[in-house]
Amino acid sequence: MKAIASHNGLAAAQRAYELASTGSSPLDACVAGVALIEDDPEELTVGYGGLPNEDGVVELDAAVMDGRLHRGAGVAALQKVRHPAQVAQRLMEQTTRALLVGEGALRFAQANGFPEENLLTDKARRMWLYWKRTRSNFDDWRRPAADETDLDVEHWFATRFYGQAAREGRHGTVHCAVQGPTGDLACTTSTSGHAFKLAGRVGDSPILGAGLYVDNEAGTCGSIGHGEANLTHLSSFAAVELMRTGLSPVDAGLELLRRIAAKTPEHERDENGRPKFNLQLFLLHHSGAHAGVAMWGPKQIAVCDEQGGRLEDCTPLYER
Numbered sequence: 001m002k003a004i005a006s007h008n009g010l011a012a013a014q015r016a017y018e019l020a021s022t023g024s025s026p027l028d029a030c031v032a033g034v035a036l037i038e039d040d041p042e043e044l045t046v047g048y049g050g051l052p053n054e055d056g057v058v059e060l061d062a063a064v065m066d067g068r069l070h071r072g073a074g075v076a077a078l079q080k081v082r083h084p085a086q087v088a089q090r091l092m093e094q095t096t097r098a099l100l101v102g103e104g105a106l107r108f109a110q111a112n113g114f115p116e117e118n119l120l121t122d123k124a125r126r127m128w129l130y131w132k133r134t135r136s137n138f139d140d141w142r143r144p145a146a147d148e149t150d151l152d153v154e155h156w157f158a159t160r161f162y163g164q165a166a167r168e169g170r171h172g173t174v175h176c177a178v179q180g181p182t183g184d185l186a187c188t189t190s191t192s193g194h195a196f197k198l199a200g201r202v203g204d205s206p207i208l209g210a211g212l213y214v215d216n217e218a219g220t221c222g223s224i225g226h227g228e229a230n231l232t233h234l235s236s237f238a239a240v241e242l243m244r245t246g247l248s249p250v251d252a253g254l255e256l257l258r259r260i261a262a263k264t265p266e267h268e269r270d271e272n273g274r275p276k277f278n279l280q281l282f283l284l285h286h287s288g289a290h291a292g293v294a295m296w297g298p299k300q301i302a303v304c305d306e307q308g309g310r311l312e313d314c315t316p317l318y319e320r
């Protein structure tokens with residue numbers, strides 16, 4: 001038995017492991033684990049408190065996949081509901097469909113009694129406003145004066161958005177995968193997507209094969225980072241297929257990162273020709289072996305098994 005998660009999902013992995021150990025299905029366990037992160041207002045890339053789109057509206061993407069049934073579903077650009085992974089699970093369980101977006105996803109959530117609320121926290125609103133006021137000298141907005149400056153917000157933009165770690169702060173996401181006591185696999189990925197994205201932009205997280213994939217006979221893979229790179233490589237599907245052919249989780253993950261790096265468009269490369277963006281894959285082989293890989297290290301993967309919960313280093317393709 002094991003649960004793995006992205007670095008920001010240690011609590012999710014621990015909760016999922018505990019639930020799967022006490023009789024919950026792997027899917028119920030990972031969705032319940034991820035709900036802890038969706039609830040956290042300090043997590044700026046997931047659920048309640050996630051950074052909004054360019055209009056200041058929080059739009060969430062998530063998907064689930066169950067290896068035992070080989071079924072999955074996703075919801076995209078969902079507003080007002082803080083647990084999109086739960087909505088995706090209901091969609092998988094109650095319907096014959098695999099993807100709902102926007103207004104349709106909200107109506108489905110309403111029909112299922114999910115509470116609606118404003119997901120934009122004061123902190124996320126202040127960050128969005130700072131972005132609007134500083135991104136251009138050719139619009140109506142004036143840059144914040146010294147006495148208006150919010151040091152926390154300014155520091156975040158300097159170090160995570162505009163800084164050397166080029167635009168790491170634009171994307172986050174949480175992924176969690178579980179192998180239950182009978183060997184069945186399941187996983188979920190949940191995100192608020194790229195910060196300040198175009199309204200209606202959908203990333204990789206709600207797309208089966210891109211942001212997550214499970215095959216009970218091979219393994220699971222899920223991803224966080226620059227979603228468009230995953231969408232053009234169907235990275236999670238491809239990595240699981242590589243594990244099926246005999247590659248270890250770390251070799252399968254690194255092979256995908258190499259493929260993505262080789263085909264990165266020119267405008268997304270640094271002066272040395274390497275991708276400017278980050279992308280991490282979290283892999284769990286059906287044998288129970290796991291790995292986290294990152295386009296740019298250092299990064300970590302959360303793991304929970306009989307030795308308890310911990311963060312381990314991902315294997316990077318490149319080091320900063």
Ligand code: GLY
Nearest residue numbers: 193194203225227
């Ligand atoms: N991987 C999250 C996103 O690109 O939306």
